[in-house]
Amino acid sequence: MTIETTYDAVVIGAGFAGLTAARELTRQGASVLIVEARDRIGGRTWLDHRLGRDLEMGGTWVHWTQPHVWAELTRYGLETTPSPEPERAFWWADGRRHEGGADQLLGLIGGTNQQFVRDSRKYFPEPFRPLARDDFKAIDDVSVQERIREQFPAGGARDLLESFWALNFNGPLDDAALTQALRWVALTNGDWAVNFEACATYKIVGGTAALAAAILAESGAGIEYGFTVESVSDNAEVVDVRSTDGRTVRARTAIVTLPLHSLAAVEFQPPLPAAKAAGASLGQVSKGAKVWLRLRGVHAPFVALGGADWPLNFFQVEYALDGDTIAVGFGPDAARIDAEDLAAVQAQLARLVPGAEVVAVASHNWVDDPLSGETWPMHRTGFLSTHLAAMQAAHGLVLFAGSDIANGWCGFIDGAIESGMGAARDAAALLSPHGS
Numbered sequence: 225m226t227i228e229t230t231y232d233a234v235v236i237g238a239g240f241a242g243l244t245a246a247r248e249l250t251r252q253g254a255s256v257l258i259v260e261a262r263d264r265i266g267g268r269t270w271l272d273h274r275l276g277r278d279l280e281m282g283g284t285w286v287h288w289t290q291p292h293v294w295a296e297l298t299r300y301g302l303e304t305t306p307s308p309e310p311e312r313a314f315w316w317a318d319g320r321r322h323e324g325g326a327d328q329l330l331g332l333i334g335g336t337n338q339q340f341v342r343d344s345r346k347y348f349p350e351p352f353r354p355l356a357r358d359d360f361k362a363i364d365d366v367s368v369q370e371r372i373r374e375q376f377p378a379g380g381a382r383d384l385l386e387s388f389w390a391l392n393f394n395g396p397l398d399d400a401a402l403t404q405a406l407r408w409v410a411l412t413n414g415d416w417a418v419n420f421e422a423c424a425t426y427k428i429v430g431g432t433a434a435l436a437a438a439i440l441a442e443s444g445a446g447i448e449y450g451f452t453v454e455s456v457s458d459n460a461e462v463v464d465v466r467s468t469d470g471r472t473v474r475a476r477t478a479i480v481t482l483p484l485h486s487l488a489a490v491e492f493q494p495p496l497p498a499a500k501a502a503g504a505s506l507g508q509v510s511k512g513a514k515v516w517l518r519l520r521g522v523h524a525p526f527v528a529l530g531g532a533d534w535p536l537n538f539f540q541v542e543y544a545l546d547g548d549t550i551a552v553g554f555g556p557d558a559a560r561i562d563a564e565d566l567a568a569v570q571a572q573l574a575r576l577v578p579g580a581e582v583v584a585v586a587s588h589n590w591v592d593d594p595l596s597g598e599t600w601p602m603h604r605t606g607f608l609s610t611h612l613a614a615m616q617a618a619h620g621l622v623l624f625a626g627s628d629i630a631n632g633w634c635g636f637i638d639g640a641i642e643s644g645m646g647a648a649r650d651a652a653a654l655l656s657p658h659g660s
C-alpha cells in the first residue's frame with residue numbers, strides 16, 4: 225500500500241454535516257479530503273429532475289428558527305420560497321373521512337397537541353443542550369403512542385394527533401420517544417404550530433442543492449466520489465480510511481458523518497466502544513416514505529391527513545405545472561408501500577381526496593438505500609439518556625457528526641450543519657492541541 229499524502233482530516237460523507245465540517249477546517253488552513261460513496265453531494269437531500277420539474281427527493285424545508293441553516297442562507301445570499309397555503313383540508317378521524325378548511329384541521333390538531341407538548345420547555349429548557357438537565361430521564365422510556373393514549377380518550381381527536389406525530393416521526397409511534405417529540409417542540413419555544421411551519425413551509429430557492437454547492441465551493445476541500453468506506457483504522461498517529469474497492473486515504477484525524485443505519489457497515493479499528501455500537505444497532509424509528517405525485521388538472525392547494533397506520537398518511541399540494549398539480553406525500557413505513565407504484569399511491573390518495581387522479585409518481589426509497597437506511601432521524605425511547613452522548617463522543621482520532629446525533633434540530637438539515645460545525649471545532653483542537 226503506497227500512500228502519498230497525509231491529509232490533516234478526512235471527512236466521510238458529503239451530506240450537510242460533512243460539507244460543513246470540511247469547509248470549517250479548510251478555512252482554518254487544514255488540508256481536507258471528503259470521501260463520498262455516491263456520485264453527488266447532499267446525502268439525504270437530493271434535488272432531482274422528476275415529473276417535469278426539479279423536486280426535492282429528501283430534505284426540503286428550512287426555517288428561521290433553525291439558526292445554523294438560516295445563517296448559511298444569509299452567508300450565501302440564498303432566499304426561501306413558501307409552499308402554497310392550503311385552502312382545503314381532508315382528514316380521517318372517528319373511522320370516516322372529513323373535509324373542511326385548513327384552519328379547521330389545524331385547529332383540531334392544536335386542540336390536543338398543545339397539551340401533548342406542554343412540558344417541552346420543562347424538560348428541555350435549553351433545547352440546544354438536551355442533556356443539560358436530568359429530569360427528562362424520568363420520561364425517556366415513554367413512547368409518543370403511550371403518552372397520547374394515556375392523555376386522550378379514543379376518538380377523532382386522538383386519531384388526528386397520532387397521525388400528526390406519525391407524520392413527524394416518519395415512522396410508527398410505539399417506540400418513538402416522547403423526549404424526541406418534546407425536545408423538538410422546545411426548539412420553537414413550545415409552540416407546536418410554529419414547529420409545524422418550520423417543518424413544512426419554506427423551501428430554498430435553487431433547492432438544497434444550491435446550499436450544498438455553495439458550501440462546497442467555499443471549501444478548499446478535495447472530494448473523492450464513489451468511495452464507499454469499508455474500514456477506518458486509527459493507529460494513534462494517523463487514521464487510514466479504506467474503500468470497498470481498495471483505495472486508502474490517510475489523515476491525522478477523521479470525521480465520520482454517516483447515518484446511524486449505515487454506520488454498522490463500516491469496520492472500525494480499534495472497534496467502537498460497546499455504547500457506540502449499541503446506539504448504532506438500536507437505530508431510530510424514521511423508516512418511512514416520501515413520494516411526489518403529479519395530479520391531472522388544477523387543484524386548489526390542499527392538505528390531507530389520513531390514519532396513523534396508513535401506508536401514506538399525509539399529502540400537501542406544492543406546485544402547479546403545465547395545467548397539472550404536483551403534490552407531496554409521506555407515510556410512516558416504507559416497507560408497506562412501493563411509492564413508485566402509481567396504482568398503490570393513487571389508492572392511498574383516493575381514501576382522502578376522491579376524484580384526484582394521479583398520472584405519475586416519483587420517490588427514492590431511503591430506507592432500502594444502504595447509504596442512508598432511514599429518512600430523517602427521530603429517536604427511539606431510551607436513546608437520549610443512554611446513547612446520544614456515546615454516539616457524539618470521539619473515538620481516538622476519529623470524530624463523529626451528523627444530523628442523527630445533533631443537539632438541537634436533530635433530524636434536520638440544521639442539525640447536520642450544527643454537528644458539522646462542532647466536529648470541525650473538535651478536529652481543529654486535535655490537530656493543534658496547543659492552539660498554535
Ligand SMILES: Cc1cc2nc3c(=O)[nH]c(=O)nc-3n(C[C@H](O)[C@H](O)[C@H](O)COP(=O)(O)OP(=O)(O)OC[C@H]3O[C@@H](n4cnc5c(N)ncnc54)[C@H](O)[C@@H]3O)c2cc1C
Binds near residue numbers: 489625
Ligand atoms: C425524505 C426526507 C425528508 C426530509 N425532510 C427534511 C426537511 O424538510 N427539512 C430538514 O431540515 N430535513 C429534512 N430531512 C432530513 C435531512 O435531510 C437530514 O437530516 C440531513 O440532510 C442529514 O445530513 P447528514 O450530513 O447528517 O447525513 P447525510 O445527508 O445522510 O450524509 C451522509 C453521507 O454519507 C454518505 N455515506 C453513507 N455511507 C457511506 C460509506 N460507507 N462510505 C462513504 N460515504 C457514505 C452518504 O452517501 C451521504 O452523502 C429529510 C430527510 C429525508 C430522507
